[in-house]
Amino acid sequence: MALPQRITELSPVAVPGVAPRIRRCTFRRLSRVDIAGRAGYEVSCLYPDRRLPLPLGDLESSAAVCAPCQADHVFRPDED
Numbered sequence: 414m415a416l417p418q419r420i421t422e423l424s425p426v427a428v429p430g431v432a433p434r435i436r437r438c439t440f441r442r443l444s445r446v447d448i449a450g451r452a453g454y455e456v457s458c459l460y461p462d463r464r465l466p467l468p469l470g471d472l473e474s475s476a477a478v479c480a481p482c483q484a485d486h487v488f489r490p491d492e493d
Contacts, residue, residue, distance in 0.1 A: 437489040442466060460487060
């Protein structure tokens with residue numbers, strides 16, 4: 414016969430952070446980079462002529478530039 418044992422409190426597993434919501438743009442370029450052993454993304458904007466990319470930083474810092482963008486014609490049609 415098995416004896417009842419105490420169940421210790423289990424701490425929740427760390428949940429990865431929710432990525433910032435960035436509207437899908439036809440001129441945005443994401444490049445995967447490895448910095449100090451961590452994988453991340455570098456964001457560049459190719460608007461308006463797609464010749465010279467404008468570096469915007471990582472996903473979080475680029476949201477401040479991409480979110481207020483007024484060029485509605487550059488966003489994908491399935492975006493709101």
